[in-house]
Amino acid sequence: MIDVTGLTKSYGDRTVVDSLSFQARPGVVTGFLGPNGAGKSTTMRMIMGLDRPTSGSATVNGRDYRTLTAPMHEIGALLDAKSLYGPRRAADHLWCLARANGIGQRRVADVLDMVGLRDAARRRAGSFSLGMGQRLGLAAALLGDPPVLMLDEPVNGLDPEGIIWMRTLLKTLAAEGRTVLLSSHLMSEMEHTADHLVVIGQGRLIADMSVQGLIDTSSRTCVRVRATEPERLSAFLAHTGAGVDQAPDGLLSVTGLDTGQVSDIAARNGIALRELAAPRSSLEEAYLELTQHTTDYSTTAPAAA
Numbered sequence: 431m432i433d434v435t436g437l438t439k440s441y442g443d444r445t446v447v448d449s450l451s452f453q454a455r456p457g458v459v460t461g462f463l464g465p466n467g468a469g470k471s472t473t474m475r476m477i478m479g480l481d482r483p484t485s486g487s488a489t490v491n492g493r494d495y496r497t498l499t500a501p502m503h504e505i506g507a508l509l510d511a512k513s514l515y516g517p518r519r520a521a522d523h524l525w526c527l528a529r530a531n532g533i534g535q536r537r538v539a540d541v542l543d544m545v546g547l548r549d550a551a552r553r554r555a556g557s558f559s560l561g562m563g564q565r566l567g568l569a570a571a572l573l574g575d576p577p578v579l580m581l582d583e584p585v586n587g588l589d590p591e592g593i594i595w596m597r598t599l600l601k602t603l604a605a606e607g608r609t610v611l612l613s614s615h616l617m618s619e620m621e622h623t624a625d626h627l628v629v630i631g632q633g634r635l636i637a638d639m640s641v642q643g644l645i646d647t648s649s650r651t652c653v654r655v656r657a658t659e660p661e662r663l664s665a666f667l668a669h670t671g672a673g674v675d676q677a678p679d680g681l682l683s684v685t686g687l688d689t690g691q692v693s694d695i696a697a698r699n700g701i702a703l704r705e706l707a708a709p710r711s712s713l714e715e716a717y718l719e720l721t722q723h724t725t726d727y728s729t730t731a732p733a734a735a
Contacts, residue, residue, distance in 0.1 A: 431455055431609050436486035439472050446472045448633035454611040459604045461624030462613040465725040469633040470613050474582055478507055490578055502531040505578040506571030511563040516556020520547060520566055523555050533573055541569040560587025578609040597623045617714035631724025648716035653692050655682040656705035663701045
């Protein structure tokens with residue numbers, strides 16, 4: 431388990447992580463989300479003992495990373511797939527890590543097979559594509575067969591088949607009882623992979639809940655309605671305080687009411703419905719709504735010529 435308690439990191443008068451507390455638990459893929467500059471990478475570095483907290487703590491299985499006697503057997507991390515010695519062959523890169531951590535050579539072969547790099551084992555790591563580098567970094571994280579995994583943007587550079595493979599592997603590892611903490615900017619992929627989400631903005635915790643729980647917080651979910659008398663129905667719905675947009679083809683998009691309420695209003699006023707549906711809000715929509723006031727960088731659409 432990863433346990434972050436009151437974690438704070440400041441550089442002079444700039445606070446990057448601010449009293450952050452959360453847990454990543456065994457058997458769960460925990461998604462770690464936040465805009466650029468939110469403090470995700472700094473938090474992960476503090477968990478790994480690479481940065482020293484200004485205050486608070488981050489522990490792995492109840493211990494500070496720097497006190498672990500066999501760290502690769504406790505936590506495997508992929509923070510930067512390109513942080514390796516390029517001229518070294520892939521198998522040799524893993525073998526150096528294995529020898530330094532008392533891991534047998536058979537395990538090197540096993541993890542190369544696990545990540546699909548057996549045929550590339552003798553290639554120099556510096557010649558790898560970004561996707562292959564991600565696979566090699568994951569192999570290194572898995573070397574010690576650790577109960578905890580922490581991965582920063584592991585699907586970057588992977589093709590669609592590789593993304594599905596990564597998703598399946600991470601869910602399988604969690605199903606074995608491991609703790610998996612996963613950072614990604616790909617909301618659609620996170621929606622399919624994560625069970626639980628921790629969302630931060632400007633270094634502070636914004637949300638700590640299930641994926642579905644976060645999606646359900648979105649106010650952007652609207653009811654789609656087609657009726658025999660769309661103008662009349664629109665007026666009745668608006669009278670209740672609901673937001674109503676009408677498309678040229680008569681489709682009504684209604685916010686502030688659920689499907690049952692829309693149906694009741696139509697029935698009371700003798701209006702027949704031809705379509706009534708409540709599309710499911712996406713994780714991306716919920717995330718953008720949640721973090722809209724915590725971004726350090728924003729853009730605007732270009733002005734028309």
